[in-house]
Amino acid sequence: MRIAMVSEHASPLAALGGVDAGGQNVYVARLSEELARRGHDVTVHTRRDDPGLPDRVPLPGGAVVEHVPAGPPEVLPKDALFAHMPSFGAHLAHVWRRERPDVVHAHFWMSGMASLLGAGPHGVPVVQTFHALGTVKRRHQGREDTSPAERIGIERQIGRTCDRVLATCSDEVHELAAMGISPRQVSVVPCGVDSAHFHPAADPATAPAPARAHRHRLLSCGRLVRRKGYDQAIRALARIPGTELLVAGGPPPALLHTDPEARRLLGVAAEEGVGDRVRLLGAVDPARMPALMRSADLVLCTPAYEPFGIVPLEAMACAVPVVATDVGGHRDSVADRRTGRLVPQGDPVAVAAAVRDLLGSDRTRRRYGTAGRERVLHRFTWRRVADGAEQVYRRVTAEHEVKTEVA
Structure with missing residues (x-):
């Protein structure tokens, strides 16, 4: 054809x-x-x-x-x-x-x-x-x-x-x-999602990020635009002790200071008192994204609306649980309380509660991760x-x- x-x-x-x-x-x-x-x-x-x-x-x-x-x-x-x-x-x-x-x-x-x-x-x-x-x-x-x-x-x-x-x-x-x-x-x-590229065997040691500075690590990634809701993840972080948030996406790291959204997010982090626990990574080589995802305990996807939902699929393919807003494509990709959690849009308190709950149970995270990988292989290749x-x-x-x- x-x-x-x-x-x-x-x-x-x-x-x-x-x-x-x-x-x-x-x-x-x-x-x-x-x-x-x-x-x-x-x-x-x-x-x-x-x-x-x-x-x-x-x-x-x-x-x-x-x-x-x-x-x-x-x-x-x-x-x-x-x-x-x-x-x-x-x-x-x-x-x-x-x-x-x-x-x-x-x-x-x-x-x-x-x-x-x-x-x-x-x-x-x-x-x-x-x-x-x-x-x-x-x-x-x-x-x-x-x-x-x-x-x-x-x-x-x-x-x-x-x-x-x-x-x-x-x-x-x-x-x-x-x-x-x-x-x-x-x-x-x-x-x-490319389930051969995004997979649980990716080596976190190759992730393009500094060594973990706190007990738990959260990751958000995608285009660095306002509707992706990274500010909601940052506001949630203020209610999650002992945890760092990495944000991957946007211009190359050396140009982050020129990006209006990057500056806004750093301002939100300072305002919330978590400036020392938020790190903007800038653009990340796609070849290294699986390892970066595997270095995180959870992947956060907190946009105001999301027609697609590819990032949750990538995380699930890597057997990493997802906390995502209950919008658009997330409703199809994330199985609530099986591969992650769906939370109300624009509610950082709900995001924080879901994250704290999952960070408190290694067993639940492992179960969600395994189920996420299986769901991707069955439905989303x-x-x-x-x-x-x-x-x-x-x-x-x-x-x-x-x-x-x-x-």
Whole structure:
């Protein structure tokens, strides 16, 4: 099957941890690689943000990244790309005229715009994964939401006109239904994790962190942005004695002092009286993340909202228990009181209580860790994700063929 992935801002080649480089990049890269290994012809179309980039770059496993000329060839904020989606879509239409894909899988709402523009003239079915919805972002960020005003209306239109919406968690199905997109139009295929890379045998001695300075260690990781809720973890730490918190993500360590969110978090730590127990690590080499996770007693995931929940899966794959906010993708990935704890969002007191409870029982942590690893292997490998995606692709292509024959 010839599969076109469209991911306008989240390139599989991007370094993770930046403001606009996170779970979506991982999802697109790993799914593309797994599908290519199965013999599919996979091309990822992403925007050119550097004039020196090659037109085509191979990925491990056989997939290829194609850089699309849409807007100036420089790094732009994600929300600034909206104006360039018509030219992105026109480029896709031109490319697909020469080599028509069997199915298009669009990632994020702006990719959906471009994909429908590019696929329409050639009758190619389009599968849409939103990764994050504008309604959720606006609800939680309010006036701080910098998304284009047209976003929610366009997402609604995409959901109603694409051939299938592929949601990453069950919570998203309810959100889409509230937007007027029927659950019958939606399939749920969760995120995945590389269970061979993230594993319990990772050696904590190789973790990129100073030696443990306190009895217990907590770890939070991901993009260094406000919605990830690291401040909630820091406020919880003030109620957890004898424990340190490491935060991995953001710019390289030498540039942390220039990052507004890093400065804000250090200010929160000082305000809470835990400045000596909070360490910001900055960007961490992905190759060393499993060891860093294994060096922690617990992984904390405390965002205000979370469409994905890849970090909990990575921790569970390493057999490390998770304390996570009861939001979005966490509800599917974390089994409460079996692989970790789900706590109310925005409640550092509840976070602290759950952490203290788990730190007080080595036996419970070991049991949760073992169960977490088993849950990942059963439900959340990239092989399982690719199985689900393949089923959706085959369904929409078959339905499209029937419609074409009837027409």
